[in-house]
Amino acid sequence: MLTLNKLATSYGRIQAVREATLHVEQGELIALIGPNGAGKSTLLNTLSGLLQPTNGTVHFFDQNITGWRADKIARAGLLQVPEGRQVLGPLTVEDNLLLGRQALAGRESRHGLEDVYALFPILRERSRQKAGTLSGGQQQMLAIGRALMGGPRLLVLDEPSLGLAPIIVNQVFAVLQTLRQSGLTILLVEQNASLALAASDRAYVMEHGHVVLDGPSQNLRHDPRIIEHYLPSAEGGVSARAAA
């Protein structure tokens, strides 16, 4: 459903993504991992139309969406939960969620306001509160809920665990598993490799703007190259990083 072919993106003379080729199939949960500065976020921002690629193509279902504007891509059903949540702080929680419907553009969403509240009950309690007053974890839930309101055909998450306490990370990932079991296709970008590999079907590893490795997540978890660079020490070390 999503195919990136030799995608490249530059900031001026700096090539952040040099050559990325990957594909996502219907119903998959795909992880994209790699160290800070590998170009993961740049790749996502190119995918969602915030940045324009300098080379390569993006196909979404049967359409070539290379170079489309961000709002048009969102209305096509490719919805991004941006890094740092980016909730609209001065608006209420409910306003934020209702704005998510703008991406529908005639499509149906499986998630209305009530479904999102059922998924994240805390948002119902805070519905009249300004989004900026929520905790980081609640904002992450709001950002996911807002994207669900737009009826995503592909949900893209940029670093959902960033800056969250481990217990909140577990809650968020539990919801992602629920969504995936309901048939939603998800592309997950994570620095927390062990978390991402545990949650996903397949994974891509990015370094210095290249996709250097890919395969079923189960295999990658036991790949010595991955263990050495991305899975330091035991689970405890990784949770500590997630909490940091």
Added chain:
Amino acid sequence: MFTQQLLNGLVTGSTYALFALGFTLVFGVLHVLNLAHGAVFMVGAFAGLYTVTTAGLPLPLALLVAMLVGGLISVAVDWLALRPLRQRGTTEFGAIISSLGIAQVLMSAGQAVSQTQIMRFPFGTFPVVIYQFWGLRISLLQIVILLLSLMLALALLLFLFRSDFGRQIRAVAISERTSSLLGIRPGRVYFQTFFISGALAGAAGVIIGLAFNSVHFLMGEPYLLRAFVVIVLGGLGSIGGALVGGLLLGLVQTFSVSYLSSSLSDAIIYSLLFGILLLRPSGLFGKLHIETRVVRA
């Protein structure tokens, strides 16, 4: 005497508020001072006047024409002067220069069209009816001005805070980038914002042109200057603040003219502005400076 002045002050103030509403709306959404707002107001007044004089149509229709023309001109101002800056991300300072340039073009056009004449609505365009009660005098026109200003302000508030379109405008005011990730078309939001702002200016042009029975190519300038005071008083980007700020300015002006001296009225107004900036830098209804980007109630 006091109540009469109070009434006059409210009527004057409501014209200031009407003008300032559209001005503050654009500021709240784009963080841009649209210095062409006074010229759009003038063009609206011209359109309304010609609808009555040349086309011979009734006043309510002229008001609608003025709002439509004002709205479209305002959208054109955005397209020509502000949109190119937005795309380069240099809006905030550049917009002051480019909107000022457009204002000059519109005023020159107005001067050419009117041949530098002060024009008037024909006698009887609005029926001259004066009510007298409890020793007060108020004309039907004054009542209509007051009510129309309040109604338009209320309609704008309802639109912004109770409708899907309004929610989109507020979202883009906070972050165009995040809004576009949600599927909101920023271009459409700017179009709506400028159209509404211009339509309000057009309505204000006809109403003020009628109230003072004077329509000329420079009529927008004093109002633009007053609008600065109004939105600073009320808090930048605040709709309710523009309404209250406008009424307050009208009252202060009327009282200082009637109890002190008309030559002192500007000095008093700007001293008030200075005092408020000193004590409440974000205006009477402003909160934090950072929130001036947001359209507030």
